[in-house]
Amino acid sequence: MIAPSILNINNLNLEKDIQTAVNAGIKRFHIDIMDGHFVANLSFGPQLVSDFKKTFPTSEAEIHLMSNNPDDLVPAFTKAGAQIMLLHYEAMTEEKLNYWLDYLKENHVKAGVVLNPDTPVSVLSKFISKIDQILLMTVFPGFGGQKFIPESLSRIKEASRLVKGKVPIEVDGGINGQIAKKAKDAGAEIFVAGSYLFCQNSVEKQIAELRGILQ
Ligand SMILES: O=C(CO)[C@H](O)[C@H](O)COP(=O)(O)O
Numbered sequence: 122m123i124a125p126s127i128l129n130i131n132n133l134n135l136e137k138d139i140q141t142a143v144n145a146g147i148k149r150f151h152i153d154i155m156d157g158h159f160v161a162n163l164s165f166g167p168q169l170v171s172d173f174k175k176t177f178p179t180s181e182a183e184i185h186l187m188s189n190n191p192d193d194l195v196p197a198f199t200k201a202g203a204q205i206m207l208l209h210y211e212a213m214t215e216e217k218l219n220y221w222l223d224y225l226k227e228n229h230v231k232a233g234v235v236l237n238p239d240t241p242v243s244v245l246s247k248f249i250s251k252i253d254q255i256l257l258m259t260v261f262p263g264f265g266g267q268k269f270i271p272e273s274l275s276r277i278k279e280a281s282r283l284v285k286g287k288v289p290i291e292v293d294g295g296i297n298g299q300i301a302k303k304a305k306d307a308g309a310e311i312f313v314a315g316s317y318l319f320c321q322n323s324v325e326k327q328i329a330e331l332r333g334i335l336q
C-alpha cells in the first residue's frame with residue numbers, strides 16, 4: 122500500500138493534490154503532525170484532519186504524531202477523525218505509550234508504534250500483541266525531502282523477523298521508486314512517500330510509477 126505524506130504539498134494546493142491522488146486510487150493519507158518540540162518543525166493541527174475527513178470522507182487519515190504531548194494531542198486528533206494513529210516510542214515513557222495505545226483501541230482508532238532510526242528494533246517485541254502497525258523511520262523525523270538512511274534496510278529485515286507477518290511494517294522518509302523496491306524486498310508493506318509524489322511535475326505520473334515498481 123502507498124500512503125502519501127501530505128507534508129510537502131504546497132499548503133494552498135492541498136485539496137487539489139489530495140483529490141488527484143484520490144482519483145488515482147489512493148485510499149490512505151499520511152498526515153505528519155510536528156509540534157516544534159519533539160521535532161524542530163511545525164506542521165498541521167487537528168483542524169486539518171477534521172477538514173480532510175469532511176472533504177474526503179472515504180479516505181483514511183493516518184496520523185504520524187511527532188510530539189511529546191500525547192495527553193493533549195491523542196484525544197484531540199482522535200476527536201478530529203484520525204483512523205490510524207502512530208506514536209513515537211521516544212516521545213513518552215513505556216507506561217504512557219501503553220496507556221495511549223489502549224486508549225486508541227477503546228476509541229476504535231488503529232494504533233501503531235514509530236521508531237526513530239537509532240532506536241533498537243527489539244523494543245517492538247513489547248508492543249506487537251497490541252498494535253495494528255509498525256512505522257520504521259528511514260530518516261530522522263522533522264522534515265520532508267531528506268535522504269533515505271541505507272542502514273534502514275537491515276532494520277526492516279530485523280523487524281520483519283520479529284513480527285513474523287503479524288503486523289504490517291510501514292516505512293517513512295526518503296522513499297522513491299528504487300528505494301521502495303528494496304524496502305519491499307526487506308519486508309516493508311506500507312510505503313509513505315511525500316516529496317517523491319508531490320514535488321515533481323505530475324502527481325498522477327509519480328503514483329503510477331511507484332505503483333508499477335511495487336507490483
Ligand atoms: O515523517 C516525515 C518526516 O518526519 C514524513 O512523513 C516524511 O519525511 C515524508 O516525506 P519524504 O517522502 O519527502 O521524505
Ligand SMILES: [Co+2]
Nearest residue numbers: 126153185293
Ligand atoms: Co511521517
